[in-house]
Amino acid sequence: MLANLPSPLFVVDEHIRLRTVNPAAEQLFGASLNMLLDRPLSDFLPAHATILDLIRHVAAGGASVSEYGVELALSKGETIAVDSHMTPILETPGHVLVVLHPCSVARRLDQHRVQRGSARSVATLAATLAHEVKNPLSGIRGAAQLLEPSIGEEDQPLVQLICDETDRICALVDRMEEFSAGRPIDRQPVNIHQILEHVRRIAESGFARRHRIVEHYDPSLPDVEGDRDKLIQVFLNLIKNASEAAQPDGGTITLSTTYQHGWRMALGTSRERLHLPITVEIKDDGPGVPPDVAEHLFEPFVTSKPRGTGLGLALVAKIVHDHGGVVSYHAGEPGAVFRVSLPANRPNGRGGREQEEAAQR
Template identity: 55%
Template sequence: MDSVPTAASAPRRRPRAGGTRPGKIDASVVLNGLPDPVLVVDGEGEVRFVNLEAQEFFDLSASVLEGMALAELLPPDSPVMGLIEQVRRGSRRVSQEGVVIDTPRIGPHHVTVQVAAMGDPPDHVLVTVHERSIARKIDNSLTHRHAARSVTAMAAMLAHEVKNPLSGIRGAAQLLEENAHDQDRVLTRLICDEADRIVALVNRMEVFSDERPLERTAVNIHTVLEHVRTIAQSGFARKIRFVERYDPSLPPVYGNRDQLVQVFLNLIKNAAEAAPETGGEITLTTAYQHGVRMALPGGDTRLHLPLQVSVQDNGDGIPEDLQSNLFDPFVTSKVNGTGLGLALVAKLIGDHGGTIEFDSQPRRTVFKVSLPMYDESQISQAVSRVRGVRGGR
């Protein structure tokens, strides 16, 4: 006869620490941890809940969004309204790719929208917005880094193979100039000037071949932006109106102040040159985002990139044929441009372990830079590793 397990012999579940079951997880905590914007819309078409990503996406706080009619947030003819109506008619879940969400506050965004019935309450629907995938962001970031590395190799080659012959050419032109007639002296001066111009270009490119470890510390990004804005308004952007949308609660960036100044000086200079002569406007925005973790070059350390800085202008936009290669060297739409500014920006951001991306539409071009925040525990680990290497010598 088979034995029947008694209470004493039956296997017992291992008791949880503390002897009690954990409390129920709040659904809002889970939704706030998602990397995509999520909205809950009730049967009257009002927004009842938004997660943190939705607040960042629409650039509005939960206190403003929750209770707002969706028709006030999105145009009445938005495809999102049609998707919600399909779910109201009985569809369990519907989605559509290539939807353009366009508001005066955030401009156009090309997204995928998914709408699903919640069931409880029965008249509520869940709207999820999928922006460009994280994989695509990482792929773009790596592409920009590869472009910067191609400039690094070119810079090393040019420094060795070009500058020395140019020095000889310039010296020969100066010797000819001593005994040349006035008409010929114009030509020798042209040779010297063009040789100097090429050397100056090579000197600019040599910055890319600097492979020394980046010296980083805690940097207040708002101090950097204010410094760059002051420089800009004192010179090339004196006729531009600046709009600042800063989040004063941001923690410091883990970065190199001088290089960050160079990054945003280049971006703001490009924005100023793209802005119209009359009514030119540059918007500087800082925000905290939940997003991608990226590996620092030359190591296995992965940094969270929660700090986002945006530089937006109201110019005509970037020509479509340049957008796919915008961070490559010598790609530019400027008549006298060298096409090295954005390549340098990509290198410096890559050295920080950060990412840079852009979105360009007529009257609205925005560059978004994501950077790591200062983490004392990571700094301590880095110092310990350096000391360990030194101690082993």
């Protein structure tokens, strides 16, 4: 089994000497099994490598750690980005199992950083449109209403068309203005399950009344430090999208929560690590998102809906980022899965703000 794993896997002892190495790890280090076994890992990595520090941390603390977006400089001069997963081997004290995967989550984090910049651009554009477009549109609508009494009945639909279209454009600008920075988030300890229950009741009494909503919750989940109303807006939007994508009659929407201990991610090349142990997933059984749209799904004005504006998921991404979290899309089997990862609330009030600052950078 280990020999067939495509990801590099190795075991080190208490002196961080290599004890087990699979073929993928041989390829990674550019050395054969005989050359690697019983050799210090530091012979194949720089002395300051993050991987070495993480292994020491796992060996000393006895808890598993996942670190995403680790820059791994190899002795042969190559530098690669990997997602690393490390766990102590309980049966052999001091030994640590290390699995490395090609960087995936970190790449999505870089995409989210681009999305955040896009959201700021939308806010600037909205402010311009409010002045240059929205105000003149109000004048056009008023002029159309003044003309209405003096035109014939056959032209009345044209007046209504002018009013309807100006209202639609003004509403679009109003939605874009939601991307503005506004007031800072009112951070309080929030029970994510209470938020999901509130959103579920709204959905079942309205847009998702013909669907079945299934819940798989981790009852031991700690609170999130965040703004209750804004988080409701996030999950209301995601569940509404799921209801529109699910099978029309009898479709299923699955809500699940999990706690991922030791789950940490790097933002780009920053040394900051985001600790996002709380994960909420919203899954539907619809057709999924077209591949050409999925990569840009959280960018403004990107949508797979015939009449969509492409602002709903962009706003979701902005709110989640403001909370120091990450939202991502994954293809389901079938359907779509939207995953929101958030920081846990800390009793001393620290943590959430630190991660928000890291996300903003």
